[in-house]
Amino acid sequence: KAGVTQTPRYLIKTRGQQVTLSCSPISGHRSVSWYQQTPGQGLQFLFEYFSETQRNKGNFPGRFSGRQFSNSRSEMNVSTLELGDSALYLCASSFGLPPGYTFGSGTRLTVV
Amino acid sequence: TQLLEQSPQFLSIQEGENLTVYCNSSSVFSSLQWYRQEPGEGPVLLVTVVTGGEVKKLKRLTFQFGDARKDSSLHITAAQPGDTGLYLCAGEWGTSGSRLTFGEGTQLTVNP
Numbered sequence: 001k002a003g004v005t006q007t008p009r010y011l012i013k014t015r016g017q018q019v020t021l022s023c024s025p026i027s028g029h030r031s032v033s034w035y036q037q038t039p040g041q042g043l044q045f046l047f048e049y050f051s052e053t054q055r056n057k058g059n060f061p062g063r064f065s066g067r068q069f070s071n072s073r074s075e076m077n078v079s080t081l082e083l084g085d086s087a088l089y090l091c092a093s094s095f096g097l098p099p100g101y102t103f104g105s106g107t108r109l110t111v112v
Numbered sequence: 113t114q115l116l117e118q119s120p121q122f123l124s125i126q127e128g129e130n131l132t133v134y135c136n137s138s139s140v141f142s143s144l145q146w147y148r149q150e151p152g153e154g155p156v157l158l159v160t161v162v163t164g165g166e167v168k169k170l171k172r173l174t175f176q177f178g179d180a181r182k183d184s185s186l187h188i189t190a191a192q193p194g195d196t197g198l199y200l201c202a203g204e205w206g207t208s209g210s211r212l213t214f215g216e217g218t219q220l221t222v223n224p
Contacts, residue, residue: 004154031210043155043200043214056211090154092212098143098162099210103154 002026004093004104012110018079021107025072025093029102031055032074034066037088037106046089049074081111118201118215125191126223133186133218135201140181142204145212149198158186191222 005024013019025032033048033056045058049068066076072093078085088108092101117136125131135144143162147155159168161177161184168175172195174187188195198219202212 033210033212035212035214042216043202043212045211045213048210050210058211092154092210094210098160098204100160101145101157101210101212103147103156105153108152 004091004102006089006091006104006107008107009105010108010110012112013081014112015081015083017081018077019081019109020075020077021089021091021109023074023076023091023093023104025074025091026095026102029093029095030072031094031099032068032072033092033094033101034074034076035090035092036060037090038086043090046076078109083111085109086111116201116203116213116215118218120218121216122219122221124221124223127192128190129222131188131191131220133199133201133220134183135185135203135215136183137203138182139205141177141184142181144177144181144184144201144203146175146184146186147200147202149200149217155198155200188220191220193222193224196220196222 007022031050034046037043048056052068063079068074088106090106092103094101145160146158149155159175164179164181166177172189176185200217201215
């Protein structure tokens with residue numbers, strides 16, 4: 001069965017621009033969560049969507065936003081990019097209790 | 113804010129040696145998971161533990177969940193170079209929805 005697909009794999013953006021990342025979960029998984037991974041902070045939770053509703057939100061500024069579509073695909077958007085937003089952005093889809101998480105390969109965002 | 117302390121941060125050993133990685137919190141987990149991550153890829157789920165005192169084995173890997181569900185350990189027997197990678201523990205604390213808090217990770221290097 002297909003895994004979690006994240007696009008694009010790599011992205012280079014300039015400070016002040018905005019970016020949209022995409023995540024297609026495993027078929028049948030309705031929960032999609034997003035994480036930011038940096039060498040200094042490790043993996044940090046951004047937000048989680050379930051059935052098109054944001055169910056949990058981490059401690060990130062409002063520049064970070066997301067949404068989920070009726071087919072469970074999710075996007076996250078970062079506006080007014082800063083150098084510190086350079087990171088690996090990971091998406092995970094989950095199912096069941098306790099949730100079994102499957103992560104995508106991530107999008108490597110570099111802000112210059 | 114729940115915190116997960118993982119130790120050691122770095123571990124470099126010879127093939128055939130045993131090792132243990134620890135994960136601790138001051139709060140009770142509803143579930144705890146262990147992941148392994150390769151460079152440039154997303155974390156891959158190894159195991160989920162939910163019951164205090166639970167022990168799970170995955171070939172040469174043994175996972176223990178503390179009786180009080182505040183700590184966990186990962187023990188690898190006879191480590192092999194293929195075990196090299198970043199090992200992450202991640203916990204959930206019973207919040208509604210899916211939200212993992214990750215430890216800082218243990219970078220394991222097994223030298224041939």
